[in-house]
Amino acid sequence: MSLIFTGQQRLVVAIAALASFVAFLDGTVVNVALPAISRELGGGLVTQQWVVDAYLITLGALILLAGSVSDAYGRILVMRIGLIGFGIASIAIAAAPSPLFLIIARAVQGAAGAFLVPSSLALITSTIRGPLQGKAIGAWTALTTSAMVAGPLIGGLFVDFLSWRYVFLINVVPIGITLWLLTRLEARDVRRPGTRIDWLGGVMCTFGLGAMVYALIEQPKLGWTAPEIWIPLVVGILLFGGFLWRQQHTPSPILPLGLFKIRNFWTGNVATFFIYGALALNGFVVAVYLQQGAGLPATLAGLASLPVTILMILLSSRMGALAGKWGPRLFMTVGPLIMAVGALLLLSVGEDFNYWWQVLPSMFVFGFGLATTVSPLTAGILGAVDTSRSGIASAVNNAVSRVAGLLVIAMLAAIVGGALDLAGFHRAAIVTAGMMAIGGLVSYLGIRNGMPQPDPEPSVEQRPA
Incomplete structure (x- = not known):
């Protein structure tokens, strides 16, 4: 079987990647901007937590609703709504005069983001099946993780030389490009008349x-x-x-509990909860501690995780293709365990801070583990579900990952001991490693390779007249 994308399949991957890029970009830039937001608007650690969690609350909750809307009214329509709403909310955040206004605008932005990620992944899984799907999801992962390069770098530069407010206007360009590309797509929305939400x-x-x-x-x-x-x-x-x-x-x-009768689906989502909760914790504490604890400027703090992103871009597509051939279990088991080792390496960070010896080795190990995990995890979960339910399946998986991050950040004060000092940073690294190890163990015990994939439901274009 050929593993070469057609022109329209490449366009589908590009649109899905750009739409998700917007949401991923926001997630990477905000951590770098948190200390500057706190300095200007006040509120300390609590404000920083709410800036992150206000977005995750509406994203994690409404992403389920958006998945149902996507299945009912079409992925393309839902994606357009999400893109426009996200752009408007980003402008409001940039103009925020107070912490409360900023937090409310972040909640609105999260609601718009809920319409982006599930509809983008569902666009891939509903149009590309079989071995190509793993490759497509791998390409999607590699392209969206470029946000992890652009976000910290551009965000750090804006914070250091302009203002944190400009950080939230970065989304305008990818939003505009994605809206234009949607006009070039030949595929039409598949809608279900009479669907109730x-x-x-x-x-x-x-x-x-x-x-x-x-x-x-x-x-x-x-x-x-x-x-x-x-x-x-x-x-x-x-x-x-x-x-x-x-x-x-x-x-x-909006949350079909019957989906959790599918072994790879429910097991993969349990693993997702621990893995993505650990990712959220690690991303928050590294970006904030390197500025407030180690004294790095925002630009350098943003660049600290660059090795993770480079490895993701280089390896994600390949790992997705390999998981399509060999099955996801090995990758979903080994990848989180490697990330657990990477997190423990951060225990070498001391009062006499040195990025090259104390942080960089962790970033390389963590990045390799992340690249090994993400594409197989996504492909393994969504590949177990019929294409007609791909929107809600993608939404459930994304909701699980966002709610995991939401709860971990909400419990941050308890995890770090009240303050993100060196001792708190070390505690967060241990918790991150423990959650990653649990995610790998769950995958080893629960995921099965070679499970029969449901036959896709014919699309509107494929159905006989």
Whole structure:
């Protein structure tokens, strides 16, 4: 079988990569900008946590709703909505006069981002199947991780020489290019007439997660016994529990619990939770500590993780292709264990800071493990699900990864011991390594190679008249 993309398949990969690039770029630039935001607007570690988590709350909760909307009304329409909304929210963030305005705008941006990643991956998985799908997802991974190069570098330069506000305007160019490329795509949206969407479930999920995260972030300041903490926590748990109950009984769930009967799907998502929670923790503490603890300027702090990105770009497509041939289990097991070793290498960071000996070795090891993991993980999970459910399957997987990051950042004060000093940095490295090791173990025990892939449902173009 030929493993060469057609012209339209290349266009699909390019559109999917650029659409996701926007969301990934924002994720990489924000960590570099956090110390500058805190200096200008105030609020310390709590403001920094909320700048990250406000985005992740709406992204993680609404990404499920967006997956259902994508399956019901078409990936291309949903992608356009997400791109336009993301651009408007980015401009609002750049103009933020206060921490509260900034946090609200970040929440709106997260809601728009929820429409980007699942629709972009679903565009690939619904149009490219078989061995080419692993290669396509690998190419998507390699291209989107270029945001990890552009984000810290451009973001650091803007923070050091202009303002953190310009960091959030970087998205304008890829948004414009993606909207133009969508006009060149020959594929048409596949829509399901009469599909009902569980809007109430989306509201319950969003407010449930939001209330729990509020309690986790504010708890170190107020204590568990404060009504401002335990009441939102209880309400959040009840709302999220009610959301799960509703998904089991509603005829149109945004989280089809039946998907979790598929072994590779549920196991892969459990592994995703630990792996991506660890990634979020590592990205946050490295970017912030290198500035506030080690005293590096934003540009150098952003460039510190450059080896990770280079290895991702060089190896992701190859790893995706190999996983398509050999199966994802080996890669999903070994990759996280390698990243665990990379995280432990950060324990060598001391008061007498030296990037070349204390941080760089960790970045190389971590980058190799990440490149080994990401494409096989994505291909293994989405390849186990029928193409007609690719939108919601992609949304569930992305929601799991975002919620994992959301909860870990919300618990940051407990993880680092209240302050991101050297001791807190070391504690975060140990927690990162432990979560990575659990992710690898779950993959080894649960993932199976060679599971039969469901036959794809014919698209509108393929169905007989």
